[in-house]
Amino acid sequence: NVLKKWLNSGKIIREELFIVTKLPNTAMREDLVEDHLKQSLTALQLSYVDLYLVHMPLGLQPGIGPRPRNEDGTFKLDPTTDILAVWKAMEKQVDRSRAKAIGVSNFNINQLERIQKIARIPPVNNQVELHVYLxxxxxxxxxKDNGIIITAYAPLGSP
Incomplete structure (x- = not known):
């Protein structure tokens, strides 16, 4: 509501903002990509985001909370995750004007290479932990060599 009110006030226009959202780990399935972006757009009361990121190169079991865990405390992975199919579904969000650009988060070189081999729309951003100790x-x-902008998270380090 706050974003909508701010935009309606005329103090700022939508094009002056850069809005990013992520596909959660529990939605790392081709058929969930669009639904989750639509949910974000509804919550933000926007028609598009500037950047839609794949949160991580692995999926967690959908439908059982934001961070499903096994009894031993480890994450409950989704063995059906197909990152290439997820990427193709991400590209469709650009085609449908729901996202201006798409990218990834926490991807390494091998994972980026896999996507780039099949990508019609390559990732424009990789959000990773990056600081003096990492x-x-x-x-x-x-x-840099592949035109992917890095966004650093935890630039002051992490515990």
Missing amino acids: QQKDLQKYC
């Missing part, structure tokens, strides 16, 4: 120089070089 510089990921090879990943930085790969992304």
Whole structure:
């Protein structure tokens, strides 16, 4: 509601904002990509986002909470995750004007290469943990060489 009110006030126009949302780990299935973006758009009261990211290159079991865990505390992985099919579904969101651009988060070089081999629309962004203690120089070089912008999270380090 706040975003909608701010835009309606005329103090800022939509084009001056850069809105990013992510496909959650529990939606890493081709048939869930569009539904989750539509949910985000409804919650934000927007018709599109500027960037839609795949949160991680692995999926968690859908339908049992945001971070489903096994009894031993490990994450409950979804063995049916097909990152290439998910990427194709992400591309459709650009085609349908729900996202201006698509990218990834927490992907390594091998995972990026797999996507780039099949991508009609390549990832424009890779959001990764990046700081003085985790510089990921090879990943930085790969992304730079391939036109993928890195967004650093935890730039001051993480516990």
